[in-house]
Amino acid sequence: MLENMNKFPKYFSTWKILFTISRPFIYPIRAIKLILILFCVIPLAISSCTISKEENTKSWLHDSMYLQFVEKPFLSGEEINPKKIAASFNGMITDKSDVHRSVMQAKAGGLTEAELKIVIVNDQPKDTVRLILDTDMMTDCDDLAAMAILHKMADYGEVEILATMVSSSYPKSAPVVNVVNTYYGRPDIPVGAPKKGTGFYTSASVFLDSIASEFPHQLESNDHAPDAVALYRKILASKPDSSVVIATIGYSSNIEQLLKSKPDTISALSGYELAEKKVSVWINMGGNFPVDPAIDNVNFTRDAAAAVYAINNWPGYIIFAGREIGHSIHIGDKLRFTPRDNPVRRSYELHRGRAGRENWDHHTADLTAVLLAVRGLKDYWDIEKDGYIDIQADCSFIWRKKAGARQGYIVQKMNRTELGNIMEELLIAPPTMQD
Numbered sequence: 001m002l003e004n005m006n007k008f009p010k011y012f013s014t015w016k017i018l019f020t021i022s023r024p025f026i027y028p029i030r031a032i033k034l035i036l037i038l039f040c041v042i043p044l045a046i047s048s049c050t051i052s053k054e055e056n057t058k059s060w061l062h063d064s065m066y067l068q069f070v071e072k073p074f075l076s077g078e079e080i081n082p083k084k085i086a087a088s089f090n091g092m093i094t095d096k097s098d099v100h101r102s103v104m105q106a107k108a109g110g111l112t113e114a115e116l117k118i119v120i121v122n123d124q125p126k127d128t129v130r131l132i133l134d135t136d137m138m139t140d141c142d143d144l145a146a147m148a149i150l151h152k153m154a155d156y157g158e159v160e161i162l163a164t165m166v167s168s169s170y171p172k173s174a175p176v177v178n179v180v181n182t183y184y185g186r187p188d189i190p191v192g193a194p195k196k197g198t199g200f201y202t203s204a205s206v207f208l209d210s211i212a213s214e215f216p217h218q219l220e221s222n223d224h225a226p227d228a229v230a231l232y233r234k235i236l237a238s239k240p241d242s243s244v245v246i247a248t249i250g251y252s253s254n255i256e257q258l259l260k261s262k263p264d265t266i267s268a269l270s271g272y273e274l275a276e277k278k279v280s281v282w283i284n285m286g287g288n289f290p291v292d293p294a295i296d297n298v299n300f301t302r303d304a305a306a307a308v309y310a311i312n313n314w315p316g317y318i319i320f321a322g323r324e325i326g327h328s329i330h331i332g333d334k335l336r337f338t339p340r341d342n343p344v345r346r347s348y349e350l351h352r353g354r355a356g357r358e359n360w361d362h363h364t365a366d367l368t369a370v371l372l373a374v375r376g377l378k379d380y381w382d383i384e385k386d387g388y389i390d391i392q393a394d395c396s397f398i399w400r401k402k403a404g405a406r407q408g409y410i411v412q413k414m415n416r417t418e419l420g421n422i423m424e425e426l427l428i429a430p431p432t433m434q435d
């Protein structure tokens with residue numbers, strides 16, 4: 001008997017299972033319970049899961065707007081596209097927690113496992129950042145260097161330069177910006193200048209007049225440049241929502257005026273509404289972090305009213321590239337080995353090489369902001385976020401943590417020499433047109 005049982009253990013198990021399943025139908029109350037579970041409890045559970053998924057998706061969309069500024073500060077396309085945003089994570093994920101977070105969010109956004117694999121693993125072509133640069137081209141040669149690396153990244157297809165504004169009122173500010181655009185083969189990039197007495201002026205430039213007189217360009221002076229505010233309005237109005245990155249490497253003069261601008265023939269939207277609708281993130285070279293408190297930043301203090309107004313009234317995200325980041329990395333000496341028709345080289349020669357200095361290396365404050373604006377955090381920097389700068393009229397400020405606040409500042413992550421080399425390679429590379 002035992003022998004027979006051992007021969008048919010699986011049949012014995014099958015009988016046992018069938019008996020277990022049929023037990024509820026032997027007892028009517030158990031049968032009712034089973035029917036209730038099948039037709040009421042399970043459908044309700046499925047329904048709640050669906051709601052939960054929808055809520056997750058909404059939450060993910062909201063978070064993705066935040067993440068797109070953290071991970072890669074741009075969006076392209078007519079509207080927010082979860083799959084496209086998820087794709088933009090690619091290459092920007094720097095640690096396991098980021099991978100886990102991105103996967104969870106992408107799943108909630110409805111991506112299949114196969115699509116996730118593409119997002120996470122493949123080296124997909126990245127979107128081109130649409131960028132407006134706003135510079136105080138006047139006192140420091142790092143503005144030219146920042147323009148140089150911006151143009152080089154444009155050569156590589158990483159960025160489309162929509163416009164180059166100046167926030168400085170020196171007559172040769174706009175012409176020198178035009179010089180750099182011309183040198184890199186893009187003489188038609190519009191250059192906007194502050195009007196109606198806005199912007200900041202100083203005569204203490206050691207290179208502007210020389211550069212303007214020595215290098216080819218079209219624009220004669222700031223007076224001949226279009227109004228920066230009108231140019232901002234025109235460009236923003238013509239672009240898809242959340243598709244434009246603004247990088248200021250100078251004063252906030254034009255941003256203040258943009259925010260105060262009213263609906264006009266260019267757009268039925270106010271400047272505030274245009275900024276809210278069209279700009280994905282404002283990268284601001286300014287501040288010192290951590291602060292206790294900090295005031296040592298000319299980009300804020302030289303047009304203090306503009307800085308305070310613009311920062312306090314900006315409707316979207318701001319990431320600050322603080323002074324301490326760029327001032328800890330010095331490059332530029334290798335520009336001396338670039339051709340003499342390079343206006344960036346000449347600006348370093350005039351600015352850094354003055355008074356017999358033998359080394360042209362210089363801080364990289366503006367280069368840092370431009371690199372961040374185009375490439376995002378990558379593995380170059382970490383970010384401190386969920387806070388804002390509580391700024392006073394004299395531009396001293398305190399960083400305050402606040403969940404949901406849409407400001408952040410970058411924190412050094414990559415080895416400084418390594419990051420300096422990345423910027424230097426871009427800085428000294430010849431324009432593509434001259435390759």
Ligand SMILES: [Ca+2]
Binds near residue numbers: 137
């Ligand atoms: Ca600057």
